[in-house]
Amino acid sequence: MPERVLAFGVCLFLLAAAGCATAQEAVKGGVFRYAAIDEAPTLDQHVVTSDLATTIAQHIFEGLYTFDANYTPVPMLAESTDVQEDGKLVVIKLREGVKFHNGKELDAEDVIASLNRWGKFGTRGPVLFEHIAKLEADSKYVVKIYFKEPFAPWQNLLAFINGGPVIYPKDVVEKAEAKPIPETEYIGTGPYRFVERNPGRYILLARFDDYKGLAGPANGYAGERKAYFDEIRFIPVPDVGTRVNGVKAGDYDYAEQIPGDLFESLKSDPSVKTIVNQGSIQGFIFFNSKDGIMKDNYKLRQAILVATKMDMVLRAAIGPEELWDANGSFMPEVTPWYSKAGLEKYNRGDVELAKKLAKEAGYNGEKITFMVSSSYRMHYDSCMVIAKQLSEAGFNIDLQIYDWATLVSKRSDPKQWDMFFTHHGFVPDPILFTFMSDTYPGWWATDRKASLKKPFIETMDQSKRIEIWSKIQELIYEEVPVAKTGDIYMYDIYSPKVQGLSEMSLIWPKLWGLSFK
Amino acid sequence: MLSYVIRRVLSMIPSLFLASIIVFSFIHFIPGDPAVVMLGDMATPEQVQQLREALGLDRPVYVQYIRWLSGILRGDLGNSIFFHQPVTRVIASRAETSIFIALISMALIALIGIPIGVLSAVKYNSWIDQALSSLSMFFASVPTFWLGLNLMFIFAVMLRWFPSSGFPSVIESGNWSNLRYLILPCLTLAAPNSALIIRLTRSSMLDVIREDHVRTARAKGLPEWKIILKHVFRNALISIVSALGFTFVALVSGTVVTETVFSLPGIGRLVVESILRRDYPVIQGIILVIVLLYMLINLLVDLSYAFLDPRIKYS
Numbered sequence: 001m002p003e004r005v006l007a008f009g010v011c012l013f014l015l016a017a018a019g020c021a022t023a024q025e026a027v028k029g030g031v032f033r034y035a036a037i038d039e040a041p042t043l044d045q046h047v048v049t050s051d052l053a054t055t056i057a058q059h060i061f062e063g064l065y066t067f068d069a070n071y072t073p074v075p076m077l078a079e080s081t082d083v084q085e086d087g088k089l090v091v092i093k094l095r096e097g098v099k100f101h102n103g104k105e106l107d108a109e110d111v112i113a114s115l116n117r118w119g120k121f122g123t124r125g126p127v128l129f130e131h132i133a134k135l136e137a138d139s140k141y142v143v144k145i146y147f148k149e150p151f152a153p154w155q156n157l158l159a160f161i162n163g164g165p166v167i168y169p170k171d172v173v174e175k176a177e178a179k180p181i182p183e184t185e186y187i188g189t190g191p192y193r194f195v196e197r198n199p200g201r202y203i204l205l206a207r208f209d210d211y212k213g214l215a216g217p218a219n220g221y222a223g224e225r226k227a228y229f230d231e232i233r234f235i236p237v238p239d240v241g242t243r244v245n246g247v248k249a250g251d252y253d254y255a256e257q258i259p260g261d262l263f264e265s266l267k268s269d270p271s272v273k274t275i276v277n278q279g280s281i282q283g284f285i286f287f288n289s290k291d292g293i294m295k296d297n298y299k300l301r302q303a304i305l306v307a308t309k310m311d312m313v314l315r316a317a318i319g320p321e322e323l324w325d326a327n328g329s330f331m332p333e334v335t336p337w338y339s340k341a342g343l344e345k346y347n348r349g350d351v352e353l354a355k356k357l358a359k360e361a362g363y364n365g366e367k368i369t370f371m372v373s374s375s376y377r378m379h380y381d382s383c384m385v386i387a388k389q390l391s392e393a394g395f396n397i398d399l400q401i402y403d404w405a406t407l408v409s410k411r412s413d414p415k416q417w418d419m420f421f422t423h424h425g426f427v428p429d430p431i432l433f434t435f436m437s438d439t440y441p442g443w444w445a446t447d448r449k450a451s452l453k454k455p456f457i458e459t460m461d462q463s464k465r466i467e468i469w470s471k472i473q474e475l476i477y478e479e480v481p482v483a484k485t486g487d488i489y490m491y492d493i494y495s496p497k498v499q500g501l502s503e504m505s506l507i508w509p510k511l512w513g514l515s516f517k
Numbered sequence: 518m519l520s521y522v523i524r525r526v527l528s529m530i531p532s533l534f535l536a537s538i539i540v541f542s543f544i545h546f547i548p549g550d551p552a553v554v555m556l557g558d559m560a561t562p563e564q565v566q567q568l569r570e571a572l573g574l575d576r577p578v579y580v581q582y583i584r585w586l587s588g589i590l591r592g593d594l595g596n597s598i599f600f601h602q603p604v605t606r607v608i609a610s611r612a613e614t615s616i617f618i619a620l621i622s623m624a625l626i627a628l629i630g631i632p633i634g635v636l637s638a639v640k641y642n643s644w645i646d647q648a649l650s651s652l653s654m655f656f657a658s659v660p661t662f663w664l665g666l667n668l669m670f671i672f673a674v675m676l677r678w679f680p681s682s683g684f685p686s687v688i689e690s691g692n693w694s695n696l697r698y699l700i701l702p703c704l705t706l707a708a709p710n711s712a713l714i715i716r717l718t719r720s721s722m723l724d725v726i727r728e729d730h731v732r733t734a735r736a737k738g739l740p741e742w743k744i745i746l747k748h749v750f751r752n753a754l755i756s757i758v759s760a761l762g763f764t765f766v767a768l769v770s771g772t773v774v775t776e777t778v779f780s781l782p783g784i785g786r787l788v789v790e791s792i793l794r795r796d797y798p799v800i801q802g803i804i805l806v807i808v809l810l811y812m813l814i815n816l817l818v819d820l821s822y823a824f825l826d827p828r829i830k831y832s
Binding site for chain 2: 038041042049050121122123124126163177179180183197198200201235236238242245248249250251375402403404405406410412422424437439440
């Protein structure tokens, strides 16, 4: 009996010890191996919008603001913000004592030089800089932005790191100008520093021990950014079978972008864990507003829109229903921008109505050139279904399949196409949708769009902006510059020995706050 | 012999020059732009143009060619547009994998293919020959990605004997045990290629076995093993060596599927990825290196003929 009591006591002790171990604070150490779908191009966030580049770069570089879990912009390198003169002047106080990876302290000169380069040569910078009169350093830690007129989305644009205004040291950006910043000068303020790129093998980051991050619990991309791993290796593993097998075999700790058809089996596999991305991507059919059969022919575009049954497209291209949502609102439900305006034309699959509208549009079976890329499986699969639905509704679809580089080159010539397919990443402000730019291929630039876009960007009152966006969405369903297929949620897998991966915002997995068990 | 080698080496120069013109012009005729690929979907035409100018891609093709050629004459293959590193460095980092893959696979191919081919020919039409021929037909027909993924699943995921993918550099780390990363890929490559060498060895041996000098050797009462090794195998080796030479170059330059399945940083994958990215300097550099490699292997194979068959002389 005493032996049994003793054994029971020992068991209780061991269980308590195990409980304590699981509740233990995460410890530093280890090399995290991230199996990526490809190699990233330059990590210079000013010039590229590649999702993979952002996934890696967000650990190295930071901007003035970032997004919390509610997609609200909050300070990152900024400490406080004061909007004055009815929105025409923004005074930003920087956090003091923030160090770059080269040991230099961040100051207003670095911020101004970085923002100026982003505004001049950056991918998304000109959207903001069209409205900026000048930038000024008020002191070592204070930056002033003078706007020509109030420009409401300024903080969202400064917080969006993808193609966004990360802050480099002044001398780095002044040397680089339009050229991507060389690897030797990937110097940021983030929790990890760039060590090396070995083409085909990895991009290596190491923990930055002098990192001065935000205080407070992690909240979306905001809050503390605790770096536990000694190193992170981003390894290009293009074959999905290899990424899955690699995590199962213990060769990788994390693998991104796994196809939908494996979702069910991986969810029940004890050797891996799945995580579905909160931020959706969206499939878009772009229509040519500049030339050809679609130019100014809104009825024909509406006919094409009502002919498509988007849930069939999504089911075929993505698979399990947990990974897609036949949502016609351009902004997802989790954002305040969600709107049902114009949705009566979405996801109809109404062949008769499509034929009627096409007839009213004067369509007589003319060839409609529809370009799609074979480089993205989701694009190709979606377009196979769309083309079939359109053919059944009587449209003469000439489906042209190219590799991505060729498609991008061809779509810049309005004479070569009528429709093309692509996808769009999550954006926190609708002004960042590519079709909101008059110069993006598709060239949607009508007077009605302009009359709504002006108050949309100049109104500082957020509730009014949301109302105007709803009207813009209604106009989109009327003039149909693009047709949205739906929201698509990518999912990734990771090793059960990784802890801390509880939620993800936007679309770029962040590896701070993670550690090995 | 020496003057022959010198002549052959000199004759490579115009061939390489011609190859450089063809490669350069063909690549620049393909639609697509590296600046567009790099900047991504959101870039405006103005930003693409800015980057094209910064990279010198806005200049006429012939100007770009002259700049590239003058760089080559100075030993500079230019910089990768995608990696922002010298092309020589990018190729060198990938060449290590490809050369190790080629060497290990070649050893496996020769060790498996030649003895089985010889055995098959010696046991011509027996059940052994038929079994070996069927097996070689099977391995010659199996898709590489299927074989690779299955080997990976069995030996990496289930048994955990070998790593599933990747290849950490042996040269950089000095760690020769990293070669274990290449065992599964090399087995994947060796299977179909060994099957081809088995069939080639068998047919070459059978051709020689029927020749008069073999019959004479047998009539003289020489032991059978001596006839097979000295009189048959040595003569059959000429075609086997040719095949092995070109298999080697193919393994260095074109094992795209295996490199992709096992996520190996090799030359084959680099070629395909560079074409998709329109990374002109890398594509041009690699193709020139592969053309040069083909020429050198061709020369070595030709020289080996004289060694294998004393009747062949180069002057």
